[in-house]
Amino acid sequence: MQLAKEVKYLIHKEVLLEWRSKYTINGVLLYVVSTIFTCYLSFVSLGDKLTWNALFWIIMLFASINGVSKSFLQETKGQQLYSYILASPAAVLISKMVYNILLMLALTTIALGFYILVFGTYPDTNLLMYYIAIILGAISFSTVFTMVSAIASKAGNGGMLMAILSFPIIIPVLILLIRLAKNAVDGLPWDTSYDEISMLLAVNVVTVATALLLFPYLWRE
């Protein structure tokens, strides 16, 4: 119960901080919109479904690495000390993850809308399944990148390390996501995708569990 209270308080703090400055959400939104627009100017029209799908996920990958890595990398030593005194490490990690999931859900939804507006859709796309792929993507990107950004922030040299450490870890997840999304674009029936969906959920459970076990060691210095 104590944990739930702490998590709720910390999420409230994160949302409030974000609401006051609106820096991350606007920044990443502008990043996504300008990337999509640049892609539109250079591709003009996307030939096939495969490119359509792959391009969207590449944009999402870089947008989320920018958005989520902020969570630990941009905190000052003082802010970290403050939450260290205030709450248990598990609460800090869970609150960051939940906050990032909310942020990424909002972002990816807007990004998908804009992407469809610019590039259009294909007639037999199963949009509901595609949206589920995006929800799963937002969750997995947030959980993995939150933990990796915690590691990178402790190692003390930001962005470069973040990319090196997170790409090999995120690739298996990304491949599953692209495969699920491709099933959706092709309009395949639901039971062809149960494998991917359950694998993604399993990977997320493993990630969150190991992150929760390891984070206390990382947190105390």
Add this chain to the structure above:
Amino acid sequence: MSKTWWKVLGAILVLYSTVGGLLIGVPRLAILNETIRNLYFHVPMWFAMITLFSISVFYSIMFLLKGEESYDTRAVESVNVGVVFSILGLITGSLWAKYTWGQFWSFDVKQNFSAIAILLYFAYLILRNAIDEEQKRAKISAIYNIFAFPMMVVLIMVLPRLSDSLHPGNGGNPGFNSYDLDSRMRAVLYPAFIGWSIIGFWIYTIRFRIRSIENKQQHN
């Protein structure tokens, strides 16, 4: 004797599997022909790699619990040796692929994912280079090592099974089980697994001892 028997065992097993692997009869299969013998040299590399990476994760956990510097040295040295074995696994695999699939690297899922798994461990080694302070480096890299291990298992063991691959055992290709019916092959393959794992472990203990002496000299 009690300290050396396993080294002798490892040497004998590797010697036996090399000589036996080249001489003992194998089943005649289309396309594979004599290249089937590569099984004795390719698969044990991955087996030894998994053994060494598991040792590394074990010592990373021990480091987090106990905080002794020697555990960190053990973890990094077993990763170093494991990476060498994984590269050998890739090389033996692509040499075999040249004669059966037609080219060294055909961007098969199995090849791609094992290459990514190796990247994971290169990232681990780069992370170590990025941090100067010893205790901090040991702790953070131990955490990354443990965090990355399940992903490595997913990459190497789980994902290739979800998609079609040219690799034996995937996508309807005749796999390990159909060779397995031949007891002559089993008699060479299993000793090769154990032998190469022991050799890998032996190299790791030597590297660990060299590194410990170097560390001691630096502190004096």
